[in-house]
Structure formats: structure tokens, C-alpha cells
Amino acid sequence: MLAAFLRRLLAVAPILALVSLLLFGALRLLPIDPAAMSMPPTATKVEIEAARQAMGLDRPVTVQYAIWLGQTLRGDFGNSIHMRRPVAGLLAETLPATIELSLAAMVIAGLLGLGGGLGMFALRDRRGEAVAETVTTLMMSLPEFLWALLLIFVFGVLLSALPFTGRLDPGMTRPVVTQFLLLDTLLVGRVDVFFSAVRHMILPAFALGVAFAPPIMRVLRASLIDTYQEDYIRQARLRGVGETRILLGHALQNAILPTLTLMGVQFGFLFGGSLLVEVIYSYPGMGNLMVDAVRNADLPIIQAVGLTYCVVVLAITAGVDGLVMLLNPRLRGT
Amino acid sequence: MPRWLRDTRVIVGLSILFAVLVLALLAPLLVQSAPDEQDLLSTLLPSAWAKGGDVAHRLGTDSLGRDVLARLLYGTRLALSVAAIAAPGAMILGTIAALLAGYFGGWVDWVIGRAVDVWMSFPPVILSLILMVGLGTGSRNVILAIVLVDWTRFCRVLRAEVLVVVRRDYVTAARLVGFSHLRVVLREVLPAVVPLLVTLLTLEMGIAVVVEAILAFVGLGVKPDEIAWGQMIADGRATIYQAPINLLAPVAAIFVTVAGFNLLGDGLRRTLDLRLVEGRG
Amino acid sequence: MSVLRAENLCVTARIDGVDVAALDGLSLTLAPGKVLGLVGESGAGKSMLGRAIAQLLPPGFAVTAGMLEFAGRDLVAMAPDQRQNLLGRQIGFIPQEPLSALNPVRSIGSQFAEHLRRLGIADWRSAAIAALESVQLPDLLDRFPHQLSGGMCQRVLIAMAFASKPALVVADEPTTALDVTIQARIVALMRDLQVAQNTAVLFITHDLRLAAQVCDEIAVLYAGRVVEHGPADVVLAQPLHPYTKCLLLAAPAISGPRTALYALPDQMPGLRALAEMSGCRFAPRCPLARDACRESVPALAGDTHKIACPHIAEIDTITVPALAPAMVAATGETLVSVAGLGKVFRGRFGRKPTIAVRDVSFSIAAGEFVGVVGESGSGKSTLARLLMGLEQKTSGEIRLAGQDVGGWGAAARRLRLRTAQMVFQDPQSALNPRRRVGAIVTQALEAAGVGLAERRARAAEILADLGMPLELADRAPSQLSGGQRQRVNIGRALCLVPKLLVADEIVSGLDVSVQAQLLALLARLRAEHGFALLLISHDLAVVRYLCERVMVMRNGEVVEAGRTDEVFANPQHDYTRELLASVPGAA
Numbered sequence A: 001m002l003a004a005f006l007r008r009l010l011a012v013a014p015i016l017a018l019v020s021l022l023l024f025g026a027l028r029l030l031p032i033d034p035a036a037m038s039m040p041p042t043a044t045k046v047e048i049e050a051a052r053q054a055m056g057l058d059r060p061v062t063v064q065y066a067i068w069l070g071q072t073l074r075g076d077f078g079n080s081i082h083m084r085r086p087v088a089g090l091l092a093e094t095l096p097a098t099i100e101l102s103l104a105a106m107v108i109a110g111l112l113g114l115g116g117g118l119g120m121f122a123l124r125d126r127r128g129e130a131v132a133e134t135v136t137t138l139m140m141s142l143p144e145f146l147w148a149l150l151l152i153f154v155f156g157v158l159l160s161a162l163p164f165t166g167r168l169d170p171g172m173t174r175p176v177v178t179q180f181l182l183l184d185t186l187l188v189g190r191v192d193v194f195f196s197a198v199r200h201m202i203l204p205a206f207a208l209g210v211a212f213a214p215p216i217m218r219v220l221r222a223s224l225i226d227t228y229q230e231d232y233i234r235q236a237r238l239r240g241v242g243e244t245r246i247l248l249g250h251a252l253q254n255a256i257l258p259t260l261t262l263m264g265v266q267f268g269f270l271f272g273g274s275l276l277v278e279v280i281y282s283y284p285g286m287g288n289l290m291v292d293a294v295r296n297a298d299l300p301i302i303q304a305v306g307l308t309y310c311v312v313v314l315a316i317t318a319g320v321d322g323l324v325m326l327l328n329p330r331l332r333g334t
Numbered sequence B: 001m002p003r004w005l006r007d008t009r010v011i012v013g014l015s016i017l018f019a020v021l022v023l024a025l026l027a028p029l030l031v032q033s034a035p036d037e038q039d040l041l042s043t044l045l046p047s048a049w050a051k052g053g054d055v056a057h058r059l060g061t062d063s064l065g066r067d068v069l070a071r072l073l074y075g076t077r078l079a080l081s082v083a084a085i086a087a088p089g090a091m092i093l094g095t096i097a098a099l100l101a102g103y104f105g106g107w108v109d110w111v112i113g114r115a116v117d118v119w120m121s122f123p124p125v126i127l128s129l130i131l132m133v134g135l136g137t138g139s140r141n142v143i144l145a146i147v148l149v150d151w152t153r154f155c156r157v158l159r160a161e162v163l164v165v166v167r168r169d170y171v172t173a174a175r176l177v178g179f180s181h182l183r184v185v186l187r188e189v190l191p192a193v194v195p196l197l198v199t200l201l202t203l204e205m206g207i208a209v210v211v212e213a214i215l216a217f218v219g220l221g222v223k224p225d226e227i228a229w230g231q232m233i234a235d236g237r238a239t240i241y242q243a244p245i246n247l248l249a250p251v252a253a254i255f256v257t258v259a260g261f262n263l264l265g266d267g268l269r270r271t272l273d274l275r276l277v278e279g280r281g
Numbered sequence C: 001m002s003v004l005r006a007e008n009l010c011v012t013a014r015i016d017g018v019d020v021a022a023l024d025g026l027s028l029t030l031a032p033g034k035v036l037g038l039v040g041e042s043g044a045g046k047s048m049l050g051r052a053i054a055q056l057l058p059p060g061f062a063v064t065a066g067m068l069e070f071a072g073r074d075l076v077a078m079a080p081d082q083r084q085n086l087l088g089r090q091i092g093f094i095p096q097e098p099l100s101a102l103n104p105v106r107s108i109g110s111q112f113a114e115h116l117r118r119l120g121i122a123d124w125r126s127a128a129i130a131a132l133e134s135v136q137l138p139d140l141l142d143r144f145p146h147q148l149s150g151g152m153c154q155r156v157l158i159a160m161a162f163a164s165k166p167a168l169v170v171a172d173e174p175t176t177a178l179d180v181t182i183q184a185r186i187v188a189l190m191r192d193l194q195v196a197q198n199t200a201v202l203f204i205t206h207d208l209r210l211a212a213q214v215c216d217e218i219a220v221l222y223a224g225r226v227v228e229h230g231p232a233d234v235v236l237a238q239p240l241h242p243y244t245k246c247l248l249l250a251a252p253a254i255s256g257p258r259t260a261l262y263a264l265p266d267q268m269p270g271l272r273a274l275a276e277m278s279g280c281r282f283a284p285r286c287p288l289a290r291d292a293c294r295e296s297v298p299a300l301a302g303d304t305h306k307i308a309c310p311h312i313a314e315i316d317t318i319t320v321p322a323l324a325p326a327m328v329a330a331t332g333e334t335l336v337s338v339a340g341l342g343k344v345f346r347g348r349f350g351r352k353p354t355i356a357v358r359d360v361s362f363s364i365a366a367g368e369f370v371g372v373v374g375e376s377g378s379g380k381s382t383l384a385r386l387l388m389g390l391e392q393k394t395s396g397e398i399r400l401a402g403q404d405v406g407g408w409g410a411a412a413r414r415l416r417l418r419t420a421q422m423v424f425q426d427p428q429s430a431l432n433p434r435r436r437v438g439a440i441v442t443q444a445l446e447a448a449g450v451g452l453a454e455r456r457a458r459a460a461e462i463l464a465d466l467g468m469p470l471e472l473a474d475r476a477p478s479q480l481s482g483g484q485r486q487r488v489n490i491g492r493a494l495c496l497v498p499k500l501l502v503a504d505e506i507v508s509g510l511d512v513s514v515q516a517q518l519l520a521l522l523a524r525l526r527a528e529h530g531f532a533l534l535l536i537s538h539d540l541a542v543v544r545y546l547c548e549r550v551m552v553m554r555n556g557e558v559v560e561a562g563r564t565d566e567v568f569a570n571p572q573h574d575y576t577r578e579l580l581a582s583v584p585g586a587a
């Protein structure tokens, strides 16, 4: 069991190596000279050449990759060309914000998805079924960035009910303990700041959560319907097991497995989707960092942030796979 | 009439898409102003039916005095062309990979499977941004980025389906009566996955519209002189209080177009009896 | 009082707006402690009664007339919660597919616990272990269904069904998915428990001989009606309804003199066709039918032995000719020679490797029919796939017409193409649903680049050979009956008239009457084309009927081989003996 899970985790390592290679390779193709960009515009050719050598840019590409990988593994992501600060520090500030937002959105997506899936399953073979299906189709036609804009328009502009920029009301100072804002505000006992932060997160988290919920609904519903065709459900009925127990004790336990697998994929997508939502809500997370870096062709940031996104996505999928393994005796390898 | 053409969703989806296509084609006939014609004297006009509106600008003007309706209609052209080229491109790439992996299995499958794993570990938005940094802006590169990102969607779903088909005895039987591998794939395997392929293609076209808008929105999509819905949204966001129509019109356009593709795809999925539950990102 | 009583029970299906009776006027009674066999081919409606008892009929089906009582209580009118109360307590069910009838994510113990707690047994663990003991299983409460074999799962399910000491157990084809040796053990277990608890059993099966062995009484069902009903031994020894008689004569026997098989034409009408029929539903296929039969429905008449046919006086005119004890072994040159053949499947993800075939040697002469028998997993299919080059051998040698075809090379492939063809088990999977029958049977010509006109001409010849009308050439496989599909499946392999036909379980899963047609077809085609056949089958009687030589496989090894009549009459290996003794109806 544990061995199987560890094997699953180990499978991530070669993927990460390939991802890093790809990231490095893709960005090496750019007609950008990182050395020139890392120097002030007044730098002379000789100075730039010196910088090139210092950065190892005159060496073969493979060596450059080795250097880059070695530094990355040590947590040294280099300096931002544009902001002239260590990338590691920038990541440490923005990643927790993105994780907070994504976690909130995942909870929302999970609750909506599972609840909606059960609801749609309850509607099977009834008149409401087609309506519910069309509603999910239409929901799937609104990607997260349109949800974000629409929620701003309705709750921010029309109703003026909720804030939609940044993380805190103007004038509030954020306490820093762990970099996780919600946690920090509670740790220092600033309940007012905590609530302000929560209010700021409602719209972005909902935009993200609602956008990724419909596929979860559909999978849960579809796998419940499949499960109900299985012989063991019929056999349980023939044994006199009641419908509630059939749903909770037999069908759901099986139907949740494919649903969880899809949720893993969805949560990976969701984590990536947070980028746009952050941009739209001026939310100071990794997404905004990435978009700024992309606009300024700030290679060290793009590489480090890209890699971080991949690491988190792989962690999410590996975690979900582990959970599925735990719940499915056929995968437990006994 | 085939069964799938009688499904309400298919009919509604096709009608929406047909209407959108007609609007895109007839854009020059429907609006007088050119989409990039600035009129700094009449900026942020409201829509024609609101107070202070101008019939010449039915949906009003943006902050540079450009006609919103004209930009919307010309934006449709870009969105549809990207969808029409990028989605089949991703389909061809993904289908070839899926057929190779599913049919030959073994190390071919392993290599393609790992490639998909690597791709899947990038959130699509991040990967397309990185690709756009590498490729530079322009609608051609947007298409290329979509193809390079989204082939895995086809590959993943199709590979599973190809595996099911390949296990059928008729595929083995075709080999035994002397069909070459290529012939088996083209005559026995591919036809079996065409319904799935068409459905995925439809859904992918909707995704392409969204991705094109996203890239234009963050300023990494088309060149500044091309007219894109995503750019309209980025512009409209700044004037959300004064002229919300500048934001809402392109949002609605994207929604309607994508809904057209999704309704069509869903109707196909149901009537062609496919087991397909696809995530989106 | 009887445990189960049905009086004129009608279960009706609505098909395209027309009501068709899937069960038409069924009347039976089942006394406590008795076993009633309900026998019929697929589509006869035999599962309908079990489903009606639980009121779990398929969508569109409903009880429309008559009465169904359990211990004097009306099951149809009963409130759902009352019926649910009976299920699992007083009425137990044993399913057809044991492997899929247990919840895969819950341990055996947890499924037992759920059941026994519902029965109000607080100390469920010891009760469960006792129940498992009663079916000769050790304590496997902590195991999961996928860790058990099909036979073990079925024993678990039997233990659960009998745990509440029910008055009635409904067993719907409980052994169809299992090997014949395991079937014998399961049936014996059921019988023991049934006698010990004085339980009445409704035993549903397609196998008349098995029913005769297990049951006290037998009711034979044809197209929704009981056509014959009587004491089991009487019905088997002296069938009086033409259908029962034909059915018995269509199934090859495992012992006794070899006879030809009775070839009933066509197959049982489907529900849709029933809507347009009147009178006796067997009339279109009955050798004794006359015009009067189509006018009124014959009533089920008689005392203890009831028959729904007024013409039973002529029953003895239905006979089949005797055959020579065994077909003469062909003495042609050696077509296939296999020496020391072995196949090991590498274990994936740390699992142990499987030795599917080990050190198998045999040869087949031109025109010879050789049978391979053995239970599931004994390596029969792997052997066939090795011969056809669909699997790479691990060791040994395969020669076709004297030439080595062991490798994957193009030369081996060409030689094989000319010499050997394979017929697959399941026509559902073996026929491309998107192709027409005519195209399927001439696929080999298409591969060789032969033109369309020529292909169509050959398709017509093949269809004629298969005894199928020409207009079927433009049909899709889905528009054919099961028997027709299997013919097309055979036809494709015969297109280039191979010297060797490898057939893997081609008649399993078919109804006896359809099986008889196919066996007759193979015998006729052999006479016309003179090919050799390697016939893989779990059904020993089929091999005895068709093949002059037989190989018995177990765990990848050939444990016994020889002339069919000798092996069957005088088996040398213990396993062969056990196999033969397990077959229902074995003398």
C-alpha cells in the first residue's frame, strides 16, 4: 500500500525533470539576451560580455541547463531581470496567496460539484433532467475569467456589495508570520483584518470555483448512473437493502472513484486558472507575478513560476491518486 | 434524417453557430464604421437606445470613440477563424498520437503517455502563456499555441477509446486476413472513433475561442492592430462604471459562441451515445 | 401450503406501442423443500419469474394479469416495504455472475455484516464464519471480491442467501459463468444446504441435463409459455413436447452412442415477432406442426406430467440417425507440428509471471479435427493465439506445412495467411459493426486488392456455403441473429479456404439449437473443403461430437491426448476423469 503510493510519488520525478528541460529549452529559443537584460541600459559591451561569462551563457547549452538545474534544486532561482530582486523571495510572497485562493476555490468547486452531481442524479429520468443538463452546458460555456468579470459587474459595480481589488481594505496593514494572510491575521488576533481578507476573497474564489464545478457534477452523475447498472447493486436490492443504504453504502463508494480522479485533473486546471482571476481581481499572487514577467520577458521569473505551477499540479494529482488508491482495494496491491 | 440532427441541443447549437458565422461574414454590410476608426469627439457613447445614444453606433463607442458593434463583429471573424484552424490542428496531432499509442501499445504508448503526462502537468493557461512568450504575438502564433497545448485533450480521451477498439476481435481478425497495420488503423480503428472525434472537435472549438480571448486579454494574443474580443474586454474593464456595455458585449459574444459549440457537442455526445466527461481548463 | 404459487401470471412488455406477453399465463406451484427447474433457451423468459418475485422488472415490463403468491401472500399487490422485508430474509437470490455481484470496494466481511445486522444478528462475525463454513470456505472476511475466484464468490453469495434460512431461494443460472468441475461442486453445495434447511429452490437454467440432475420437477419454457412440466427424471427420459424432445436431441451427449444432432431451424422468436404470432408459438419450427396449431393456443394438459401440445402421440416420429462411433481419422500429411511450445507472460508491476503454456507438443494432419478441452485459464486460448502468431512464443517450435512460423517476420505472416485462419468466440466483438456482411466475409480479398465485382461474387458463394440468403450481404452485423452472426464469423475465415481453421469457443454462449446448426455446418463444410480444425471448447460433448482427437489441458500443460472415443471411454489422467464426471448427464 505505502509502497504503491511511494511508487506513484516517484513517478513524478522524471516528469518534473522533463518539465524543467522543456521550460528551459522553450525559453532558450527566445531572441532575448538574459545578460544584456540583467544590466542597466548604460552598460558597455565589455560589461555585458563579462556578465555573460559570469552567468555561464558562453558555455554549451547542456552545461547551462545543468547549472540552472543545480541552482534551482538549491532553491536559487536567480534574480528577476525587471525587478532586480531574488526570484525566490518573490515566490515566497506570492505562492501562499495563490494557494489560499485556489484552496478556497477548490472547496467551492468540490461542494458545488458533488452536491450538483447528486442533485442531477436525483433528477434522472425526470423532466428536470434535461433542464439541469442544459444548465451545466451553459455553465461550462463561461470560463473562469468571464465568471470573474461578471461577478465584478454584478456584485461589485451594480450592487456594490463586495470588494473586488486586492486582498484588504485600503489602510489596513497585513501582518506577516507565515505569508498565509488568513492564517496570519488569526495568529495575531486581527479579526477585523481577517474578515476584510475573507470579503476580498469571496468573489475571486467563487468565480474560480463555479467555473470548475460543472465537470465534477457531470462525472459524479454519470458514474452514479453507471454504478446503478452494476450487478452488485441489484444483488444488494435482492438482499433487501434499502435505497438509502444502497446509495450511501454501495453506489457512492464506487462512483466517487472516477469522480475523484477527475477532480484531481480539474483542481490542476483550477490552479492554473487562478492566474486570470488574480489578474482580474488585482490579487497579489503568482498569477500576477507571472503575467508581469511575461509582459517584460523576465525569464528567471517565468522559469521559476512555471516550474512552481507544475510542481503544485503534480502534487495535486499525486495526492488525489493516492487517495483513490486508498479508497480502491483493487489498487491497493495486496 | 440522422438521429443526431433531430436533437434539440444540436439544432440550437448549429443555429447559434450559423448565426454567428453569418454575422461575421456580413460584418461590413451591418455596420458603417470601420472597427478601428477612432473618433475622439464621441468617446464612450452609450448604446443607441439609451439616453444620449447615437444610431450610428448601435452599441455605443469605446474610450477611443471606436464603434463597439463594429469591433464585436470583426472580433467574431478572428474568433471563428482561430477556432476553425486551431481545433482541427490539435485534433490531427492528438489523433495521430492517440492512434499510435493505442494501436501499437508497448514502448510507443509509454513514450506518448509520458509526453502527455508532462504536458498535463502544465496548467493550459500557463503553458500557452509560456509558448506565446517564445513564439511572439500574432493570430498565427495563437493558433500554434492552441494546437501545441490542446493536442493532449484529444490524445488522452482518444487513446482510451482506441484501446477499447483495439481489444475487439475484429481488429485482430483484420490483421489475420492480411490487412496492413495502416489499413487496419484507417479502416477498422479510426471509423470507430470518428463520432468521439467530431464531438471533441466541437468542444475544442469552443475552448479555442476562449483561449484566444484569454491571450488577447492579457495582451499576449493577437497583434495590436487585430481586433479581438479579449482586447475589447481588457479595454472595457477600465470603463466598467461609465460604459459597462464595452465589457458586457464581448463577454456575451464569447458566451454565446462557446455555448453554441458546447450545445452542439453535448447534443452529439448524447445522440451518438458516447461516454465522455471532459474537464476543462 | 406452497411456498410459491403462480396462477396464469402474465408479464407484459410494451414495444413500440404494442403490448407483448414475455410471460404468458404461467402457472406453477413450488412446495416447501422442493427444487423446481425452469428451463429455456435465451429469450424464453425464464429470468422474468425471478424478477417478478422481487418486482425488479426491466423498464417497460409489468405484471398485467394473474397472480403470484409467496406463502399465501400476494407479491404483486404487496406494498414495496413489505416486499423489501421479505427479500434477503425469507427469499434469497443467487446471481448469474458471481464476480460482479459483490461490491468491489467493500470487504466480504463488511458485506456480510450489512446483511446479518439487517437480519438482527448482533454477533455477525461468528455467524458469518459459520455461514462460510457451511459452503466449505475458510474465514475470508477481510478479503475483497477481486481476491477471490468466481467459484469462491458464488459460494460466498450462496452462504449469504442461505444465512437467513429462507423459505425460497431463486438461483438464476448460478453456474453458467463457472467451469464444469466447479459447477458440479456448487450445485452439490446448494443441494446440501437446501435439504438441510428444507428450502424451496427455483433453479433457472438453459441446461436441461443440469436441471434434470438438480431438480425434483422441471418446467420447460418456450417463448414465454410453459410447454412441458413434470417430474425431472420423467421429462428427461421421456419428453413428450416436440420442443423438449428436439432440444434434447440437439445437444450432443457426453456418453452413449453417438448420434447426429437434431437441427431445429431458425431460433426462438424475439418479443417483437411474438406480437404477430397466434396459436402455438413453436409452430414455425415444429416438425409436427399443422395448420390447426396456428389457430389456437394449446393448453397445458395432463396430471403430473403436463404438455402443451395435442399431438404428442406422434412424438416418436422425431428422431435423429445414429453416427459411426468416431469419424475416421484423416491420414493426410502433417499440417501443423508443435514441439515444446511454451509461453510466459511477464508479470507487470511486481506481479509473478504467468506460465500460460508449458512444453506443449502435438501435430495435426491435413483434414483432421482436433479438440482442446480444459477449464478457464488452462491456456487453451493462448495456445490458439500462439498458433496464429498473435502472441510471441517464449520457447519451442511451431511449423505450418513444414515451415517454421515461430517468428514475427513477413515470411511467416504470408505463410500463415495462406494456411491458417481463426474464428473468434464472440461475434459481437469479432464483427465490425460499421461494415456490411458482404464486406466482412470477403475481407481477405480486400486485403489482397481484389476488385469489388469479384468480391461481391465471392460473397454470394460464401453466403450460400453458410446457408444464408443472399440479401443478408447488405446487412450490418447488428441486424443479424446470434447464429447468423457466428456464421458470418466463420465465413470470413473461410474466404480463402484455409488448410487449418482455429476456432476458440465458437459455440459457447449460443443456444443449443443454434449450436446444433453450427456444428452441422462445420461438418458439412469439412466435407466440402477438407480443412483441418483446432476446436477449443470447454464443452466436452461438443468436442466428442466433432473431433476425432482430443487434448486435455490443465495449467498450461497437455495432461492427456488421444483419440476422442478412447479418451472419453477410458480416461487415464485423474483430471480428465474429474472433468468427465462433472458434466451433467454423465453416465
Ligand SMILES: Nc1ncnc2c1ncn2[C@@H]1O[C@H](COP(=O)(O)OP(=O)(O)OP(=O)(O)O)[C@@H](O)[C@H]1O
Residues within 6 Å of the ligand: C345, C354, C355, C356, C374, C375, C376, C377, C378, C379, C380, C381, C382, C383, C538
Ligand atoms: N495477455 C496476457 N497477459 C497476462 N496473462 C495472460 C494473458 N493472456 C492470458 N493470460 C493468462 O494465461 C493463462 C491462460 O489463459 P488462456 O486465456 O489461454 O486460458 P483459456 O483456457 O482459454 O481460458 P477460458 O476458458 O477462460 O477462455 C491464464 O492464467 C491467463 O490469465
Ligand code: SF4
Residues within 6 Å of the ligand: C242, C243, C280, C281, C282, C283, C284, C286, C287, C288, C289, C290, C293, C298, C308, C309, C310, C311
Ligand atoms: S401444438 Fe403443433 S406446433 Fe405446437 S408443439 Fe404441438 S405439434 Fe408442434
Ligand SMILES: [Mg+2]
Residues within 6 Å of the ligand: C380, C381, C504, C505
Ligand atoms: Mg479462452
